[in-house]
Structures are given as structure tokens and as C-alpha cells.
Amino acid sequence: MSDGFDKGHHLHLIDGSAFIFRAYHALPPLTRRSDGLPIGAVAGFCNMLWKYVQEAKGADAPTHVAVIFDHSSKTFRNEIYPLYKANRPELPEDLRPQFPLTREATRAFNIACIETEGYEADDIIATLSCRARDAGARVTIISSDKDLMQLVGDGVEMMDPIKGKSIGPDEVREKFGVGPERVVDVQALAGDSVDNVPGAPGIGIKTAAQLIGEYGDLEALLARAAEIKQPKRRQTLIENAEQIRISKRLVELDCATPLEVGADALSLRDPEPAALLEFLTRMEFRTLTNRVAERFDATPPPSPEVVPAPAGAASPAELPTIDRSLYVTIRDEAVLAEWLAEISEKGVVAIDTETTGLDEMQAGLVGLSLSTGPGRAAYLPLGHVDGAADLFGSGVRAAGQMPLERALALLKPVLEDPAVLKIGQNIKYDWKILARHGIRMAPLDDTMLLSYALNAGAHNHGMDELSELYLDHKPVPIKDLIGSGKGQIGFAEVAIDKAAEYAAEDAEVTWRLWNRFRPKLSPERVSTAYELLERPMVPVLAGMEMTGIRIDADHLKRMSNAFAQKMAGLEDEIHQLAGQPFNIGSPKQLGEILFEKMGLSGGKQGKTGAFSTSADVLEDLAAEGHDLPARVLDWRQLSKLKSTYTDALPTFVNPETGRVHTSYSIAGAQTGRLASTDPNLQNIPIRTEEGRRIREAFVAGPGMRLVSLDYSQIELRILAHVAAIPALQQAFRDGIDIHAMTASQMFGVPVEGMDPMIRRRAKAINFGVIYGISGFGLARNLRIPRAEAQAFIDTYFERFPEIRAYMERTVAEAKENGFVRTLFGRRINTPGINQSGPAAGGARRAAINAPIQGAAADIIRRAMIRMPAAIADLPANMLLQVHDELVFEVEEGAVDALIAAARGVMEGAADPAVRLDVPLVVDAGQGANWAEAH
Template identity: 55%
Template sequence: MPKSSPKTSAKADTKAAAETKPAAPAAAKPVAAKAAGKGDHIFLVDGSGYIFRAYHALPPLNRKSDGLQVNAVLGFCNMLWKLLRDMPADNRPTHLAIVFDKSEVTFRNKIYPEYKAHRPPAPDDLIPQFALIREAVRAFDLPCLEQGGFEADDLIATYARQASERGATTTIVSSDKDLMQLVNDKVMMYDTMKDRRIGVPEVIEKFGVPPEKVVEVQALAGDSTDNVPGVPGIGIKTAAQLIVEYGDLEQLLFRATEIKQPKRRAALIENAEKARISRQLVLLDDNVKLDVPLDDLAVHEPDARKLIAFLKAMEFTTLTRRVADCSQIDPANVDADASNSSGARAGGDAAKARSSEASGDLFTAPAATATGGDKGDKGASLKGAPISLATAREEALRKLPVDRTKYQAIKTLKELNGFIARIHDAGHVAIELKANSIDPMQADFCGIALALAPNEACYVPLAHKQSGGGAGLFDAGLAPDQVKHEDAIEALRPVLESPGILKIGFDVKFAAVMLAQHGITLRNIDDAKLISYVLDAGRGSNELDSLAERWFGHAMLKESELLGSGKGKITFDQVPIDKAAALSAEGADVALRVWRVLKPRLVAEHMTTVYETLERPLVSVLARMERRGISIDRQVLSRLSGDFAQTAARVEAEIQEIAGEPVNVGSPKQIGDILFGKMGLSGGTKTKTGAWSTTAQVLDDLAEQGHDLPKKILEWRQVSKLKSTYTDALPTYVNPQTHRVHTTYALAATTTGRLSSNEPNLQNIPVRTEDGRKIRRAFIATPGHKLVSADYSQIELRLLAEIADIPVLKQAFRDGLDIHAMTASEMFGVPIKGMPSEIRRRAKAINFGIIYGISAFGLANQLGIAREEASAYIKKYFERFPGIRAYMDETRDFCRSHGYVTTLFGRKMHYPDIKASNASVRAFNERAAINARLQGTAADIIRRAMTRVEDALAAKKLSAQMLLQVHDELIFEVPDAEVEATLPVVQHVMQDAPFPAVNLSVPLHVDARAANNWDEAH
């Protein structure tokens, strides 16, 4: 079956394995077979898949003695070591084997000769490593399994079936989609490279059907890589829809004539036999007559000396040291395996490995020590996983205080290269970039902090200035003993761009944008801030200093104390290197600690899918959007600024006249004194300072009572804010290099998952006022392009109908009715045809108001009616749609019991104050929780759309670029010639975004338009 990308023929693998060395036994000899049964845990490693993943994960690595490339061997060995050492005590294998493909020709080629016929050959520098990887497995004393005529997946399927029948559980170490058909309550998959477990929910997320239906979907969709034909024109999504509707492939083919779409119907009828053949090709054979019985896979004590001998022959110094330390063997007393050493690959007797010390237990890590490092989360203290792992790590790290004296300031390229070598060995690093500006588009690097383990961190200064000195010619103003900026970037490039080295950070998007500005694409990241956000949104701050205090009781250094404030504030490049090193390395260190504690909780609390599908993929998407920016028309803004100034002056004069005295309209105190002191208006309240409150709510209430002065004050405030916040400020945000405005998005800023925009904030431009729409006209397309606005129509109302299960609303959306007119007709008994606009307006206000928990008072103000009448409307609404009241009650009660609510996609939003003693605080949290399920689900949907739309456009060879996201709206810049082709692609992706994780019964609708500016496109 297909393996990890890139797809490569197994022929070279088999040939190399056969020619390089005489065939070895199929499996290592166990000390004693152990009958697998209930309580046992069988691990089956998809060896063939991991060969290619290891090869592509690491940069080229040559053995120094003979130049042989061994990067895939090292990656494979690291994976095995991690698997054996890092699994928690209650999740370690009782039986384990590594399974490979033995030959290119299997029974599937007899069914379909073209099966896998188009796979490219293996890379030349990988072919010699195939045999060495099998030798590595044997050096680990693990069964190395392969059988002619069958693929590794068939062997894995057979072992998994046998284990399940005996009551044992199975973990398949692979990410191969073809193995997902085996997942059930006793069989799961584990991707070690992403530390991701794949169970039934993850399979449904990928295929849209449960595991037992995966082969039906694959039979229809086919697989171009393996040359599985499938049915032309049917992809995974469509296949899943068909299987969900018809049950299985045979039933679908039998009823193919019922398919409404002509092309789809014809394709199914004409290609029925291909679909049946495809099912045979993708269905795994779980009845293979196994050469090695399941019981013979029992884990036994390995020969550590044999493993050390092999690793020394490969010249893997760091891994040799780790194995030696764990087994308490001096590697100097073990000779390198002569059969695998330089010049001896054709054969020869292995040298005798000698050691007077007993071999250690590779499967049981040593007890935790005071020195920290990776040992802090291992040992006998680990009683369970994964939540116990998080607890154990937290306890260990609380006992291991942050020690800034251990941080290193790296001042030479040689030192940096030494640290980089350690990063390659570790396979992960925490990073933190320090810059001289908060704008990543215009900032310059000051330095880079790196951390490998608690208290093992460094800071690489790049551009710190001499204290008290200005810059002169040829960097004369730079402080001495710094690595050259260009040298450091090039040295770190392979690490930062490597898909095989995990980069851990905190708010990684800033680093991604900055690095992209220097031509570096940051790959394979984990963001500790986003993990915290996924787990604890609403429980407290997700900022690093708060998390350090919460989890470790540690108070971090404050950057503000180094930079100062006011006129004396400096930039980070002016901070002395020693102080910068302490603060920056601490940031990387603490980020790594937070990550170590929180990462296991994703699995324990079933939040991995939320993080992997809704958070982490969006980092790179938003980074690209931020770098693209959007053009503005300064002349439009200049004219608007003048108009707003005139309007503000006119309104201010009217305010002075009504007040009967000079007044500073921008002074809340003076306004309050006039309204409640001089004029004696009722309803005034005072703030803690003793001044009258003049908030917008207070002024709105007074205006509703018919008073002119508060109306004028509100008008003045609105136009003044538009002028200062947008028409005056936006031109100052234009980047001098790109001549565009680049906003910054925050992923972890709201409890519900909505993004926020700042510097400048483009999400708060009012769209329901004429003045606000005028500002949007200043956002323009570049010549030869159009702006396309794609907006979800009434998405939260649709989700209300879905989640609350309101049949009449669901049917109205399916029928494409005017939902506000329909609601008015249902409530007031007025026919939709010829309905007065006022009646529809009232229904619209109620529809949207209900979502946000509007009160009778609020609805009365909005509609200009009596509170009693508004109360009657709301009562009648709930009577007509009782499911909405039930939904609100159920949501409120659930949140009171659990402290959180969830979206349809599993995002948790916490409202701990929902049981507050203060009635107003409690009521606010109740309304927020009720709305959060709708707003949060809508936010998840547009996030899913954003992560998919770029690939969809690229697949159609369209060059549209996504520029902005504003709540339920996406804005693209599209070449004029591609507008017509782009609109349906964007609409399709956005409308299908929930699929396959969630199948909505209410259709989503996306309005998409193209124009020269944002307002016209909306």
C-alpha cells in the first residue's frame, strides 16, 4: 500500500538489501515467546513508510570515514530509540516488530498489472541505506519482518486482527492513510514524528466516514500514486458523501441510475468494474499465513553492546552516547561492528564487542535526576499517560528552577555551529527571535534565542549596538563579539527549514513572517501559546509570563524594564548583550517548558484534532496573508478626513449651542456635568472617581428618551473616531517597501476562536453606516486586478437552526427562503409576498438579537418600541421556536456543570465566571456561553476554509491571493482575467469547509463579488 511521500518503488529497496549482505533471519531470536492476550500491547512499525520519512526529514549526512550517506539510517534509529525510551510506563509495548515490504510484485499485481506501475525509483543516495536500516533493526534486537507476495500493510493487518481477537490492543506506528481502515476500539495509529495519535475521530476527519468504510471511499476516489483507478471525477469528499448516503460500494453501484448528476451517474455506471477492482487493491489482507507468529514478537531485553557496536560503526556519536549512558556501558570498551564499518560493507565477521559491565534496560528509563534535561519526565514516577506525563513533567520542572546563569551567549560562528549540531541530534529546538520593532514586516534581527532542554539555552546576538555609541561606517556602531547576521541566518537555515526538526516557539507567527522576509520558510513548528489557547481559552491569560507563573511559579524578566518607557524608551538592539541574553534565553527555555507540560494534555483531553486542524495550520496561512498586505488609496482617505473634520466641527458647534456654553466635547467630565448637573437629566451614575458616567450606553439611553444633546455627542464621537482611527491613521501604516498596509492577526486573542486584527485593526471598520462604508472604498485592488469579497451569509443563524435543531428554520434555509421574512410570517401571520419592510425589519432584529441574548430593553431601544411590546415579541419568538429556548437552557446548564462549552468541531471555550455570585457577571457569562457555540463554530468553519483555499486555487492554477479575514468574510486579490474562474472555487471551498468533520444539514451560503474596491465588492 502507499507509503509516506515521496512514493518510491520497493524494487531498489529489495535489491539493495539482497546484494549488500546475505539474508539474515526474518526475526531476532527472542529470549522466550510470550502468548499475546488481554492486557498486552502490540506495536507494529510500518518500516517501509518510515524509511522515506526519515530520509526526507534529515538533511544529507555522510559518514566521515567513507562518505556513505546515512541520514535515513540515523533518522530511523532515532525513531526506534524514541519509541523504546519515551513511551510511558503503562503504554510500552509487550510485543513489537518492524514490518517492511519485501518485493515489488504482490497478489495485487495479478489483479491489476498496472498497480504501482508509475512509482519513481528510489533516490540513488537512499538505496544503499535500505540494508543498513534492516541491520539497525536487528541491532536493536527487534523482529524484522517481511514476506514475499505481500505488502507490509497486509502483515500489519493480520497481526492486528490476531491481537484484537485475543483481547490485546495494537498501536500501528505509521501515518499511512491506507492503514486507517484497521483503526477500531482496540487498534489505533501513532505518528511518532508528529507525536499524534490517530483514532476513529481522526479517521472520520480525514475520510468523512468511519474506518470500516474507508475502503469503500478509497475504491471510488482511487489513488494516482499507486495507480489505483477508482472512478474518474470522484474525489474523497464526493466519495464519502456517496458512501454515507448509500452505505457501501455495491449498493451504490446497484443504484447508480438514481444519481441525479448526469456526469457522476455516467462515471459510476461506466467505471463500475474499475471501482470493484480498486476495492480489491485497497482492501488489506488480514489473513496472511505468517512466517513469524504473533507470540514471537514478545519484547525482550536487548543486547545493548550489540547496539552500541552498530551505532559506533555508523558513527552516530550522540546516539551511541545516549545508549551507553542508559545501559551503563563505557562505549570505549565496545568495538565498532566490523561488518557495518567503513570498507567492510560487503561482509566479514563482526568484531567481538567487549564489556565487563552488565547491559542496561533500554525499555526502562533511569529515574529522574536533579540535572534536568529530558530525564525530568521519565522514570518510576510515571504511573500513567498522557495526563500523568503532563503532571510528572510539571512536578519535575517546578523542582528544576530556571537558572539564568547557565544560559550561554554565543559570540562566534564556530560556537553556533556546535549548538546547531546538538539541535540535529535532539531533533527539536525552542526558538525566540528578538527584533528592534513589533512590526515583523519592517523589523531587523537583534538576536535569536535557542533552547534544547530546561536551562540548556543560548542567545545569539546579531545586531546589538554599542552602549552610548551611534552607528558609523561598516557597522562601527555595533557591539563587539557578535555573529554576523548573514552568517547566522545561513547557518540556521537548514534547521529552520527542516521538516524533520521540530521548532517550538511562543507566538510563532511573528518569527515566520520575519524569517520569510529573509527568504526562510519556517517548517515543522509547534506553538506553545496556541496549545495553551486550545486547552484553556477563557481560563486566564495565555501570555508566556502568566503561564510561567501558573505552571512553574516562576517570575520572568520583564522586557519593559529593559526598554524603559516614554521618551527614554529604547529598542531591543540597544539593550546590553548580557541582559538581552538572560531575557531572551529565558523566553526560549520557558516556552520549551510550557510546551513539555501542555503537549501531553492535547491527547489526554482529546484536543489534538482542534490544535492540528484549526490552529497550527493557520500560522503559515496568516503569515503569508500578513506579508501580502493590501493597497489603499491615500487620496480617498485624505478627502474623507477633510469631510469628517468639517462634520465634526459642525456637530461641535451645534453641541455648544444646545449646551449654551463653551464645552470641550472630548472631555467626559465636562459632558457629564452639563448633562446631569446643569441640565438635570435623569439616569446618571457616577464612576469610582466621582465623575458622571458618559459611556455610549448611557448616551444611547438618553438619546432614546428624546434628548438632542446626547445624540449630537454620539455623532461627534463617531465621526471623530473614524477620522483619528482610520482616515488619519491608515496612511501612516503604509509599508515604505511594499507600499501596502499590513495588518497583524492574533490567533489566541478571543475565547471563541475569532481572529483579531491590529496595527491597524481592520475588523472594526463599521459597515452598517455610510461613513464606515466610505472608508472601505479606500481599500483598492492593484491595477489589472480586482478585490473579491467572499462572505458567509447569515452563518450564525444557520448554525442556530442546525445546533438547536429547529425544523422550520432548517427547511427555510434549505429552500433558500428570505429567513427574516419567513420568521416574520411565522410570528406575525403576515404573508411573505408583499410583506411590509417594517415587519421584516423587526423580525431581522429579533433573529440576530436572540443570538446575542438581547433583552426586551435592548430590543425596544433598537426598534424604537415600548419595552412591553419588545418583551411580547421575544416571548412569542420562543413560543414559535421552542427549540431555541431549549438550546439556550441546555447550553447554560452544561456550562454551569462543566465550566465550558464546545463548538461542533470540539473547540472548548471556558466561562469560569458563569457561577459568579455577582448577578450581572453571571448573566454576562451565560449570554456569552450561549453565543459562543455559534460564533465559535462559525470561527472554526472559516479557519478550515482558510487552510484549504490556497491549495484549491493552486490546483486550478489560479493566482488569486488571500489578503484579509474579517470575521465571516475573506478578501482576495485576483487578476482581472481570472475573476470568473476564481469565484466558484472560493465559494465551493468555503461552503464545504465543515466537511468531512461535520456534515451540516443546513446548507452554508457564500456571497462572492469582485470590484475595484472593498466596499463595492462586499
């Protein structure tokens, strides 16, 4: 298969990963001035590509070229040998966010960029080399990687890009002691500590070359190993023959990698000046930008001076005190033009919108505040009304304001300018407000998310709290302007001069918080978490929220009526069991019935003297066989479903879109899990019939289907990885029923024909152990004696000692550092971990669970961030995220294409940041409503 190559072609294959690491280690750390993004490796990579482009000319110039990268996912070699590359150190914190940018850089240079899931870059290079060589073309591999030297031979050479030296058969023989055709045999014997290829213990390159030279090839050597005179060497080869053969499979490159790229796609092309200059300008590579512009006689995009965010940014004490008298009110085009010019010059602006309400999908824009630094803030009023002028309360437009549409038309170029960084506090709100007016702000920084990345779990991340904590400044309270209670007014009715002080202060405070937080990312080792998991979520979630989802209000009404009837029946039953009527919704009355009248055990009185009737208390009583608390639990569940969903959901339908638009909180949970509000769609029960029926009310539009993709047992998979549990890892790789396997390991029963009750117990322990379940908790879940439950847990830890080791290791880390980290670098603070008393147990369980639940949250975030690009060409939208599940709406004819694309993104979401030792598996379903799809 030649794929279009012929004898006149000369193919250059550039080892992209080698370029990246060489660039990273050769240059000092470098960050982008506008936002602190690490870019040192990208800068070096671009300089190397530019040098290559300049030199790839003349009589021996290539006709085809490609840069080859390692894909993010694991490769087939991990299936052969799970410990392959297990010794690789973690990627440097500041290198991870640069990998996607090197791919973008390659495309900006108009060079083919290739990577393939399940295969390494070396396999792709091998495949393309073999195809081109077999067609009679010449191949030059631009790399000094020893693993590629097995490809050298007729028509294939290597070129060391640093030394500028050609690597042919002689150079290979000098390094390995054998020709290229026997390099694999030598590597199989010698192994490779870097890639954790085992080889033959005690045999190095020199000895391996001697043995292969004497016996001809590896199989001949192993077949005749008994003839070797040295006893130790003979024993090593005989005992490790299978390990050596496995090692050969690991080091031998695959020349049949599935590639859908032909020669035409690899043709050498000059860079497109506009695209290349746009990328280089965005990266702020000024020197290279100027060189490229000069070479192509082109004008680069504007590269304004940008306010830097260097280490050692000004502290609050070093900045002047906030002075509201300095603020400007922008009332005409001339003043607005001056501010826009200043923003463009500085390249960074803090922005905040003032609106008529909190619902971004319906709120009107009242004004917009801007700040370019300490003491530089302004307010642009756009929708204030003079309420006193209108006896009917609607107000008339206050004087001294620019027309809304004209002001937004002037703002739009700057707010969408990729060279101007827009800073906000919870900027997703402002993004949606402006998006409804046709403005898509980018790039973005969010002080709430910066604080969250640095201090998750330490405190809340609202602006007022952050201002007092980090700036020692108390902002003007909103109630000072709009009042409270029945006399509260809307922000549009606030006098412009008062509104200006309040709003402009918010913008300046936001700028100052950014000035404090941004420089801390790298020293605190949270740059990767912020750049890969926090900041990119803003436009993704904003898009989902604005799309919304349809609901069937009639279905919900019928359910609400059915719930009411069922609750009435339960009320009668509960009153009969109690022997008297009482208010079931009153904890005080319920406690008196249970613990005074009925005399049930377990009653605990609080400070007020009332008995606790929490869900835990009622579940314990129900587990003891008491009917009344069991019926109260049923009544409470129906009551909550009715009030929270069947009654409330229709009230959230947007009259303009006819859809429900939930709002996601990115910084809500310290583990990185998203929360949703107005309405909350995260907590609809899925394991009950009523919960599933509520999901039936979420429906697809005409000609559309809902598609649900859900990670299978993701937290258990992460536990198997982080705790390094070989049995669980292998079970996941083999696709075995993990709960049945656990039961088999614990109770010594075969998987086939297993009693479902035994599997259920193993499942309860599997999931419970992630959350630090106690014997008491497991006893309640399984409704078995506490001693028996504790015995199950003890047996579990005996069978999987790695889990206890993980727990102890994680708690020790939390106690020493005051925080734990997820696999992706998310930092989760653990307050209370060093305390004693009852709170210590909860803090310990939280610390154990945080890296697992946090990693699961990180993985689905990475999938969501990549999803828009992956499904851009499909008639589909991502609508909802519910823990480990994503819900899409797609045209009926594109369901299969969407599932394939989305599943690929989700199952590969962990890489390249983390190479999991277990596969991620995603279950998919589709239907006319959410219940059918799940």
C-alpha cells in the same frame, strides 16, 4: 461512456473510508513522537496500502486502481431526506485530524485518490464500476460494505480485504436472501438504522426478502400491498409506501456521478520511492519506512531521534530549576555547528527572535535564542551595537558576533527541516521575521496556541503569565534590560551577556511550556481543535500579513477633511442645543449638561460623582426623542472614524512595500474570532455611509481587482443546526428569506407582500437571540416599548421552542463543566457561570453565544487553512479576514476562477469534521476597491 476502459482492463476500487475505520479500530492509539499528532489510523491505513501494493501482482493483477473517499460535504441524499445519517455518532476526537493525512498517504503511494462533492464514496465506486463494466473491463471492489453488494454481477465482484474472500452473487444471496439486482428493494423495505434510512417499520431483512421473492420487485409489492393477508404488515406497507420509496432512493447508488477522471489517471503505477519515503519519514513510521527503502533499494531521509511529548511529561517540580548561568552565547561557526547537530539529533527546538521593534515587516533581527530542553539554551547575537562608541547614537557593531547572512545560511537547513519541530511562543512573529530573510520554518508548534486550545477564556496566553501560572517561574522583565520612558534603549543596544540571559531564558521557558501543554491535548479532548484550527493558521496568516493591502492615502485625506468640517458643524449644533459651549469630548462636562442643566432622566453617577455618558446611555436618551445626545453620538462616530482610520491609516503604510500590513491575533478572542491590530481592520463600520467610504480607500493594484466572499447569515445557520430547528433548517435549504419566514411564523402574516417593518423586527430578534438579547435591549434596538419587545421575544420562543431548549442545555453544560465546546471541538471556558448577581447574566449569555460564534469562527478558519492550496495556481492572494468575510486580490482575467475556487472551499469548510443540517452560502463581489467588492 467508457472513459478509456476496454476489455483487457482490470479495475480495482478500494473503499478508502472502510480502510480508515478498520485501521483506526484495529490498532491501539498512536501519536507522532515529535508533536503528539494522532497517527494510529494513518499508520494502519499505510500498512494496508503497502500490503495491497505488494500483493497486486501476478497474472490477475489490476491494470487500474483508485482509492475512493467520502467527500467532506453533504450529499444529494440529505436533500431527499434531511435526517439521512443523522444518527451517526461524532467522529472520535483523535480520528478527525487523520482524514487529510490518509489522502496524502494515498497520493504518496502513487495511487489515484478520488472524492466528489455531493456524492458518497459508494456512488463514485458505482459510477466507475458501471463505466468499466460497460466497456467490457473487469472490476474488483475491495470492500465488505453491504451497500456495495447491489453492484455485484457480470464483470463486477467484491473482495473482503480482511477475510481475503471473494463476494459474488451467491454470497450476496446468502446475506440478503435475493440476488444483487434486488438488494436495493430489500434494503428499502428493511431500512438501515446506521444510516437512518427509515424503511418499513417492523420489517427486517428476512421478511423483506420473502416479500420481494413473492411479488418480484418493490413497486409490484407496493401496488399489491392490499392483497397481503397479515393485517399489520399490509397496513405498514400501505401507510408507509412513500417512506419506502424514499428509502429506495437513499440506498440506491448513483451510477451517473459526475467524474472528470478517465482510465489513464487510474493506471496502476509503482510508488515513487522518494515521495513515499518522505511521507513515511515525516509520519515517523520507521518500520514501514525501512521496508519500503529495502524494497526499492533506496535511502530514506534522515529520521532523527525526537524528543517525545508523551502523556505524563515532566512537571515543573520534576525538572531542574531554571539556571541562567548554564546558558551559552554562540559567537562562532564551530559552536553554532554543535548546536545545530544537537537540534537535528533531538528533532525539536524552541526558538525565539530578538528584534529592533514590534513591526515584523520592518524590525531588524538582533539575535536568536534556541533551547533543546531544560538547562540547554543558547543565544546567537547577530545585530547588537555598541552605542557608547558612537556619539551620534547609531552605534557600531559589537564584537563577538557572527555575520548575519552567514549565520542564517547555516540555520536555514535546520529551521526548514521537516523532521525538526520548531516551537515558539507566538511563533507567527518569529516566522515573519525569518521569512523576510528567506527562511520558511516548518513544522511549527506554538505554546501560545497550545494554551489557547486548552484554556480559552480562563486567562491570557502571554509567555510571562503562562510561566508564572504553569512553571512557577518569573522570567526576567524586559524593562530590566531596556529601561522605560525617555531613557529606554533598543534591544540592539543591550550588552550581549545580559541579552543572552534574557533571550535564552525565553527559549527555555517556551520549551518547558511546550513540555507541559502538548501532552494535555488528547486527555482534554482538544487535539482536533489545535491540529485543525490553531496550528495551521500560523503560516496562512503570516502570508496574508506579509502580502498586505494597498490604500489610497489621498482619498483618506479628503475624507478626513470632510469629517472635520462635518464635526465642526455638529459641534455648533450641539452647543446651540446645550445653550452653551462645552468640551464635547469630556464625559464629565457632557454629563453635567444632560442631567444637571437639561434635567434629562436616566442619569447615573459613578464613584467619582460624574454621570455616565456611555453609548448605551446616549442611545436610550436619543430613543426618547432628545436631539442633543443623538448629535453627540453622530459626533463621536465621526471623531472615531477620523482618528482611527482616515488620519491613522496612512501612517501604517510600509515604506518598502507601499502597503498596509495588519497583524492578526489568533488567540485574542476566546470564541476563536480573529482580531487585527496595527491597524485594526475588523471594526470598520459597514452599515454606515462613512464606513463604506473608508472601505473605498482599500484598493487593488494595477491590473488587479479586489474580490470579497462573505458567509451569508452563518451564525443563524449554525443556530438552526445546533438547536435542531426544523423550520429554520428547511428554510435555509429552500433558500427562503429567513427573516421574512421568521416574521411569518411569529406574526401569522404571509411572506409575500410583507411589511418591511415587520421583517425588520423579525431580523432584530433573529440576530439578537444569538447574543441573548433582553426585552430592554430589543426595545432599544427597535425603539419600541419594553413590554412590546418582551412580547416579541416570548412569541419567538413559543414558535421556536428548540432555541430555548438549546439555551438551557448549553447553560447547564457550562455550569457542570465550566466550559462549552463548538461543533469542531474548540473548548471555551465559561468563568463566572456559577456566580450570582449581575455578572451571572453576562456569563450566561456568553455561554449561549460561544458555541455559535465559535463554530462560525472555526468554519472560516478551516476555509482559510485550505485556501492557499485551492488558489495556488491562480494569480491571486488572500489579503484580509474580517469576521465572516475574506478579501482577495486577483488579476482581472482570473476573477471568475478565483470566486469559483474560493466559494467551493468556503461552502465546504465545515466538512468532514461536521455535517451541517443546513447549507453554507457564500456571497461574492468584486471591484476596484473594497467597498465595490463587498
